[in-house]
Amino acid sequence: MQMPDKLGIGIDGGGTKTKVLVKKSLTGDVLFEKKYPSTNYNNIGVDGLEQVLKTIYTELTEKFGKEQLANASLAMGAAGIDRPQDEVIYREALKNSGFDCNFEVFNDAYIALMGGNGGRKGALLITGTGSIAIGISTEGKEVRTGGWGYMTSDDGSGYKLGIKAVSAIMDSYDEIIENTSLTERVLNYYGIKSPEDFMDLIYIDKDFSIDKIAAIAPIVQEEAEKGDAAALDILYREIERLVAMIKALAKKMKTNEFRLCLAGSLMLKSDIYLRLFKAGMNKSLPGIQICEPLNEPAYGALIIALGEGTVNE
């Protein structure tokens, strides 16, 4: 436990934005709260990362003064931290940006788990552009399933829904499957005229990104809701995979009874996707309580910074 007058700084370094949250205690007032650009060095480079962190450091110094900042405790979770070598890069970047206080760095899924469940407990399923499930075992160990990237994993993710929609459109164009309402909607979305134009979009366009494909996931959910067979087929298969991921996670957590917090708009904003997932989970693992996150990931980082999450509750 730190002294109550010390600053706790929580940073959520997401792929599109970075959120900074400062408090002296979890129940205390919010002393600083601001959004900054992305701090995923895979996208913006190490220089870009340091630039954003320097801006944050400067603004925090202006607000709290150098001395108070040096005594602060900081925790940062970032989308770019997957391997030990990434941790080193983020530690160096924080130092080079001026931060001389105590700090720790984590994968963004970990701070989302801490925020979502209000501490180091339970599990978290993220279904965004990618997907991953992480949890804390009964022995206090961090465990995970999935999250191995768009080519080899990421089941139930926005990318998977999107790319399977394009495949279904090609299959329908080839007359391998029946017509699907996905064709018209997705072609309109991308502003292309024929399924053949996907080839330019996916394999030739230099601006192609997996986010562009993940962006059509809500269309798949909407068309499934309206009863399109191809769209429904995609959802059923992906939900089946998500349930299998959680089943394996429960095995690693050594318990079938825990709180599973859902993160990412893909499930929270789609009635049908959430409904199918809950039905699948209820059948396989009825002891798991499916919930929305209690708090945002930046709050999860703050829990760590304030030292209030280290006890396995």
Add this chain to the structure above:
Amino acid sequence: MQMPDKLGIGIDGGGTKTKVLVKKSLTGDVLFEKKYPSTNYNNIGVDGLEQVLKTIYTELTEKFGKEQLANASLAMGAAGIDRPQDEVIYREALKNSGFDCNFEVFNDAYIALMGGNGGRKGALLITGTGSIAIGISTEGKEVRTGGWGYMTSDDGSGYKLGIKAVSAIMDSYDEIIENTSLTERVLNYYGIKSPEDFMDLIYIDKDFSIDKIAAIAPIVQEEAEKGDAAALDILYREIERLVAMIKALAKKMKTNEFRLCLAGSLMLKSDIYLRLFKAGMNKSLPGIQICEPLNEPAYGALIIALGEGTVNE
């Protein structure tokens, strides 16, 4: 029909090598036969393409003289010709390289079909790094299914078998599925120690290519033959998709009775893959005769050059 003293030049421009075949008639002697480097401009650029074509032109001129070459008839199929704009690039490249005879350019699948079935008839299924099925309809129309690239299509291809093997290894590592013998064999193949190392190999290694993934397809076939459940599961699903591709192709060809020629080592060199495919086809479409190619693609190009393949036999 051209005059019997005219040269016919068939060129098969593959992804790894280019084969040139020259005859005066299909039943006549081979006058010239030689292999050159790749002429897929997607890999070597337009300059690289022209360089290889110039070498071919020079060597043919040395052999046959300028006049005979100007009167020749040339047909080229190339792996880089998928769209009308690609055709323009190959036509220009042939001109710029010195070829002033009559020439036509085609997708490499088309010359493989011509060679494999000995003329413009029947169908062809290629399962290499990618996959595509093409055929000639009863009305003489060219039709196709599949072949839309590794991210959205290419079922039953080497890439699909390979990437699904990596996914199965990650699933096994995550304890979503049982242990698979693919893990040890594929890790050994790539010289890596843990399934986590695939992340470096696939997403970070700048030399990563889909061919690298397709290269492990024979391992999947071998482990399936030995009874590994994960490997068998991959083969069953991909064969099911290949059969669906041919079913749709038959619908477009407006006949269920034709010769289907198989190309690509993936099926011709694997007993189990060929056996499963034949079993699946026999169940769905017993009227289709599955065969090995009668002739190589360069011979298919020669058939076109000599004008002996334009009649729908």
